[in-house]
Amino acid sequence: xxxxxxxxxxxxxxxxxxxxxxxxxxxxxxxxxxxxxxxxxxxxxxxxxxxxxxxxxxxxxxxxxxxxxxxxxxxxxxxxxxxxxxxxxxxxxxxxxxxxxxxxxxxxxxxxxxxxxxxxxxxxxxxxxxxxxxxxxxxxxxxxxxxxxxxxxxxxxxxxxxxxxxxxxxxxxxxxxxxxxxxxxxxxxxxxxxxxxxxxxxxxxxxxxxxxxxxxxxxxxxxxxxxxxxxxxxxxxxxxxxxxxxxxxxxxxxxxxxxxxxxxxxxxxxxxxxxxxxxxxxxxxxxxxxxxxxxxxxxxxxxxxxxxxxxxxxxxxxxxxxxxxxxxxxxxxxxxxxxxxxxxxxxxxxxxxxxxxxxxxxxxxxxxxxxxxxxxxxxxxxxxxxxxxxxxxxxxxxxxxxxxxxxxxxxxxxxxxxxxxxxxxxxxxxx
RNA sequence: GGGUCGGUGCCCGAGUGGCCAAAGGGAUCGGACUGUAAAUCCGACGGCUUCGCCUACGUAGGUUCAAAUCCUACUCGGCCCA
Numbered sequence: 001x002x003x004x005x006x007x008x009x010x011x012x013x014x015x016x017x018x019x020x021x022x023x024x025x026x027x028x029x030x031x032x033x034x035x036x037x038x039x040x041x042x043x044x045x046x047x048x049x050x051x052x053x054x055x056x057x058x059x060x061x062x063x064x065x066x067x068x069x070x071x072x073x074x075x076x077x078x079x080x081x082x083x084x085x086x087x088x089x090x091x092x093x094x095x096x097x098x099x100x101x102x103x104x105x106x107x108x109x110x111x112x113x114x115x116x117x118x119x120x121x122x123x124x125x126x127x128x129x130x131x132x133x134x135x136x137x138x139x140x141x142x143x144x145x146x147x148x149x150x151x152x153x154x155x156x157x158x159x160x161x162x163x164x165x166x167x168x169x170x171x172x173x174x175x176x177x178x179x180x181x182x183x184x185x186x187x188x189x190x191x192x193x194x195x196x197x198x199x200x201x202x203x204x205x206x207x208x209x210x211x212x213x214x215x216x217x218x219x220x221x222x223x224x225x226x227x228x229x230x231x232x233x234x235x236x237x238x239x240x241x242x243x244x245x246x247x248x249x250x251x252x253x254x255x256x257x258x259x260x261x262x263x264x265x266x267x268x269x270x271x272x273x274x275x276x277x278x279x280x281x282x283x284x285x286x287x288x289x290x291x292x293x294x295x296x297x298x299x300x301x302x303x304x305x306x307x308x309x310x311x312x313x314x315x316x317x318x319x320x321x322x323x324x325x326x327x328x329x330x331x332x333x334x335x336x337x338x339x340x341x342x343x344x345x346x347x348x349x350x351x352x353x354x355x356x357x358x359x360x361x362x363x364x365x366x367x368x369x370x371x372x373x374x375x376x377x378x379x380x381x382x383x384x385x386x387x388x389x390x391x392x393x394x395x396x397x398x399x400x401x402x403x404x405x406x407x408x409x410x411x412x413x414x415x416x417x418x419x420x421x422x423x424x425x426x427x428x429x430x431x
Numbered sequence: 432g433g434g435u436c437g438g439u440g441c442c443c444g445a446g447u448g449g450c451c452a453a454a455g456g457g458a459u460c461g462g463a464c465u466g467u468a469a470a471u472c473c474g475a476c477g478g479c480u481u482c483g484c485c486u487a488c489g490u491a492g493g494u495u496c497a498a499a500u501c502c503u504a505c506u507c508g509g510c511c512c513a
Contacts, residue, residue: 265468296466329467379460382475388461418460420467 003066005031008365013281014274016058016225021209026221034120035067037194037223038186040127040179040209040267042074042082043101047248048108050236054275057311058196059122061278062115068120071109072182075100075128077259080175082204102126104252108247111312125190125401129183134181143181146214147207152176155203176204183208187220192220212225214372233341254313255347258321259342260296261305263420267290277307278383320347328422333393333414342426350424357429358407364391364400373415373423390416 013015015096020026031037039055040365041048048056059069078098098287106124152158155176161168183205186192195205205222212220228236245260246252252260264272269291273284291300302322310318324347327333327340338342351371357363365380368389374380384388384398391404392414402425407413413425 067450259467263467266466267469269468294466295468298466298468301466301468325467376478378478378481381481383461386461386475418462 001033006063007065007067010281011061011223011225015271016054016275018224018226019202020223021206021221022219023285025219026223029221030065030067035062035194036182036192037062037067037196038070038072038125038188038190038192039073039196040072040074040077041105042078043098043105044078046101047104047246047251047280049247050245053247053394054228055197057111057276057278058225060112063117063120063122064332065220066120068188069113069122070186070190071122071124072111072186073098073124073126075099075126076104076131077127077175077178077182080171080178081171082172082179083177089203090147105213106246111247111314113414115193123190125186127178127185130185130189131178131181139177139181142215143177143184143211146211147177147180148295151207151210155207157200173335176207179204180208180211184211184215187212187216187218193218194223196223196225198227198228199224221244225275242272247353249313250319251286254309254317255321255324255346257312258305258309258318258325259420261308262301262325264304266295266300269304273300273304273307277304277311279303279307292352292421328414334408336408338409341409344414345412345424348422349423352426354430354431355427362399363402364396365398367402367425369416371423371425373421388418 001011008017008023008031032323037059039059041052041055057069063069075098078101079095085272095156109122109124115124116123119296152173153162154159157176159307160170161172183195202222202224205224208271209220209222212218243252243256243260243335245257247257261272270284270288273279273287274281277284279287287300287303291298305323306318313321319345324344327336327344328348349372351366353370357367360366364384365374365377368380368383369377370372374383381398384396387395391398391402392408393416402409402413407427411426413427415423415425417423
């Protein structure tokens, strides 16, 4: 099977290459034929999030170019905690949590990678498989012997932590050896010649490359991309509101996922389109240019949001998220029909109440709290006082009551908090 | 094990007996301006039955009219010594 010779150039054009091992050797090897390439994810959270997005997309780019992707779940390394990019020691996760997290990431992987493709199917591996049975003596002899402490201490991630107040535990210090061992194992058992990761992984990746060379004399390859950072320099991964952007529909609905990208600022658009979509660089240039002509139409954000939502959640979910957004931000809510409201109820945070709540006078504050629109009665009062709540598009004050006549289609009531957050209240008959 | 410094609200960080629900900054949330953008400005930012009350400054006790501030024990973390 032949491979796409333009892969490296495309990644370069997108600005997705931060560091590589010997660039020419890598280009030659990729041109020669399919390469097995791995990207490791530690299951430290119940699902994957934006932080893993570039990795998944890059694996996909490799697969589309004819290479063989290996997503590696860090069932073993997840128990240790990678100090890279962390300023303080991690809490160790228990076995049960890890297993549950692992189960959570598999479906997401399937969205991105083809595991059934004839010639170069993706293969999911878990480093527990070869790590749990590893004896400490073997480990020290086969891995530790080939690495000097000097080398390890020189790594950026370790240096930072040694300079800090909290120090670094031996456990986390050892993390890079386990990762290097993974690479070696994959090289020997899966003919995996390449590891990719975010730039914070560079130290760990190059250590693995070195280990492979010392143990086998062979040349392995590494590639990292720049980290996706927010303006303040912190890792990307949260919405403006500080909510983690999950890739699992259970943890973040497609609508909210879509909204997270719709709200992206103009300055970030080009970069995000290049890094996170499969649109060609030419298409992106065009899109960014037309966006600049009429920024208020937000064509750039719309495209980014729908491309990404489709990638992560599928075409149907992406269309539904776009429809819901159009209904909510497009015009007067009063004009929406029952079907649209029912559709919205699936997309927007919706709370169901018994109709009897409508009979309480002055029920607004308690409804806001019960629907988790405000976290306390004090906050609800504050929001109302600051003109932050609109019921059915009308700003309301303290003391307002939601009654039967306020409902649309005798069931729904739409509450806005601020400009961007929308909630639906649904009133139904009690049992 | 010894010594030493420290543990304050979402985070950083002031405060060393009353004027402390606790300075300042960041984050966040509302408002104005806009384009569901950025920048800027304004306001809020423990809870409640809100002119008052309750809960909070590592944990548990104690001294005092009064403690985040003093004392005791415990606990956790940094650093130094062994």
